[in-house]
Amino acid sequence: MSSSTTSEKSSQPSQTTFRFRCIGCGAMTGSASEDFRCSDCGNLLEMTNSSWNSNDPVALKSLWRERRTLNEALDLSGVWRFRELLPMPESEENVVTLREGNTPLYELPQSSRATGISRLYAKHQGMNPTGSFKDAGMTVAATFARQAGYRWVACASTGNTSASMAAYAARGGMRSLVLVPEGKISWSKLSQALDYGALACQLRTDFDGCLRLLQELVKRAPVYQLNSINPFRLEGQKTLAIELLEQLDWQPPDHIIVPGGNLGNSSAIGKALLEMLEIGLISHLPQLSVIQAEGANALVRTLREGGGKRLVSVQAETRATAIRIGNPASWEKAVKVLQATGGACEQVSELEIVQAKAEIGAEGIGCEPASAVTLAGLKKLLQAGFVKPEETVVLVLTGNLLKDPDFTMAFHRSDLFRGTADERESAKLDQFRHPPVVIDATLEAVVKTLEQAEKSDPTDSNA
Ligand code: F0G
Numbered sequence: 394m395s396s397s398t399t400s401e402k403s404s405q406p407s408q409t410t411f412r413f414r415c416i417g418c419g420a421m422t423g424s425a426s427e428d429f430r431c432s433d434c435g436n437l438l439e440m441t442n443s444s445w446n447s448n449d450p451v452a453l454k455s456l457w458r459e460r461r462t463l464n465e466a467l468d469l470s471g472v473w474r475f476r477e478l479l480p481m482p483e484s485e486e487n488v489v490t491l492r493e494g495n496t497p498l499y500e501l502p503q504s505s506r507a508t509g510i511s512r513l514y515a516k517h518q519g520m521n522p523t524g525s526f527k528d529a530g531m532t533v534a535a536t537f538a539r540q541a542g543y544r545w546v547a548c549a550s551t552g553n554t555s556a557s558m559a560a561y562a563a564r565g566g567m568r569s570l571v572l573v574p575e576g577k578i579s580w581s582k583l584s585q586a587l588d589y590g591a592l593a594c595q596l597r598t599d600f601d602g603c604l605r606l607l608q609e610l611v612k613r614a615p616v617y618q619l620n621s622i623n624p625f626r627l628e629g630q631k632t633l634a635i636e637l638l639e640q641l642d643w644q645p646p647d648h649i650i651v652p653g654g655n656l657g658n659s660s661a662i663g664k665a666l667l668e669m670l671e672i673g674l675i676s677h678l679p680q681l682s683v684i685q686a687e688g689a690n691a692l693v694r695t696l697r698e699g700g701g702k703r704l705v706s707v708q709a710e711t712r713a714t715a716i717r718i719g720n721p722a723s724w725e726k727a728v729k730v731l732q733a734t735g736g737a738c739e740q741v742s743e744l745e746i747v748q749a750k751a752e753i754g755a756e757g758i759g760c761e762p763a764s765a766v767t768l769a770g771l772k773k774l775l776q777a778g779f780v781k782p783e784e785t786v787v788l789v790l791t792g793n794l795l796k797d798p799d800f801t802m803a804f805h806r807s808d809l810f811r812g813t814a815d816e817r818e819s820a821k822l823d824q825f826r827h828p829p830v831v832i833d834a835t836l837e838a839v840v841k842t843l844e845q846a847e848k849s850d851p852t853d854s855n856a
Contacts, residue, residue, distance in 0.1 A: 411480040413438040416725055427611040429622050440624045450673040453477060471495035472529050472632045479533060479628050482540045489535040489565035493528035494632055496520045498640045501756050508775055512785040516637050519760055519793030523585060526658060526791045527557035533629030534619050535561035543617040545570055549603035551715045552582030553792055558619045559589035570616060572596055572603040577714055579797040601720040621657025622722050630661035638675060645679045647784035650767045652791055653683035653692050654716035656727035663730020681736040684770030686711035690740045691721050701728040713746055715763035715792060737779050741769035744815050747804060751825035759794030
């Protein structure tokens with residue numbers, strides 16, 4: 394089976410026709426093979442739409458805003474609300490949606506004070522139905538899997554993709570096959586996939602090994618792959634940026650900062666920014682920067698050592714398991730959007746990630762470790778003078794705090810760095826630690842604990 398996308402959109406203001414284009418040799422095609430790679434050169438495909446320029450940006454903005462007041466399934470979705478910039482299935486009946494998107498844009502007052510950046514925001518994609526940004530892409534890709542008549546969908550994952558895919562497969566009446574690295578994803582994410590009915594295989598390898606195997610499997614078995622190699626995923630993930638710009642009244646921020654793993658999300662956000670500029674929805678581009686964990690820094694090294702021209706793979710290791718990826722599939726797409734938007738690529742240490750996660754938690758928001766690289770990276774970009782205090786900055790928080798409770802508990806109990814070289818250094822984070830206390834079930838004991846806490850609490854730890 395192949396995925397045909399030449400479809401016509403029924404709603405105004407203009408008709409769209411999507412095709413696939415190879416990012417390597419530029420070959421165009423109306424359908425894609427199972428592995429979503431170019432049949433000529435083997436590189437990744439992306440989707441194109443020849444008729445965007447005919448869209449009136451003013452009409453689009455008011456149409457999208459008006460849809461927020463409507464109760465149709467497609468309008469309630471923060472992804473399909475922007476369907477003029479998405480591939481549409483032949484029938485709207487095929488759309489698999491869990492009302493994804495519509496995620497909040499939060500201010501970060503404490504981090505603003507600490508960094509001196511007064512306009513600092515977090516776009517929290519962890520507030521999606523399965524708790525991560527994956528849902529925005531999954532609704533589109535699962536829709537096309539269903540339209541193509543697949544019984545099985547499959548992915549390799551560090552956890553979030555599998556949770557999201559399993560949910561959308563269940564809603565769309567499909568089975569799901571999950572390939573995850575054994576012992577290297579959080580139980581929270583795996584347990585989601587199980588509840589949504591996935592066939593979960595824990596493979597004795599890393600994420601990169603799982604993805605390699607999946608690429609072979611799709612050529613052998615009739616399964617539809619839902620990794621971000623699948624261009625439909627990235628089309629859906631574009632809406633993060635569209636919704637963000639709408640929330641900012643179409644005034645582009647100076648910087649958008651995003652974590653980098655397999656590099657699908659940065660590619661999707663960059664694609665959306667370029668398309669919005671082309672259509673005239675925005676007047677200029679924000680700079681899109683990608684932050685990686687030091688132990689999983691393939692893009693950083695690809696740019697520094699390979700000049701952005703060849704992939705420098707790494708053996709990935711980080712406690713931010715969502716981005717424990719050494720051989721990112723979409724590296725070329727990410728390099729292109731970094732270059733097109735003038736963004737930076739930075740790496741942060743495990744300690745820096747932990748501190749940033751604690752700081753985001755202290756804002757009453759929270760996120761999973763991989764998302765916290767954004768704040769940690771921002772501090773470095775600020776120090777380097779790449780970001781300036783008077784600029785507007787948006788951090789993309791990709792996953793919910795509840796995604797990795799083991800990590801959070803280990804941090805508060807001072808177990809995270811126990812026995813590692815970082816143990817002493819991690820003591821400086823004590824102000825963020827709030828380990829649970831075990832006390833007698835008496836009023837006196839609770840009152841005493843409260844009084845002790847009041848005494849030891851600095852009035853404002855961030856002042
Ligand atoms: N943040 C979180 C929470 C993630 O789960 C991922 C990727 C990323 C950032 C990186 O995004 O890969 O588009 O650069 N998670 C994938 C997964 C790989 O399988 O859940 P990316």
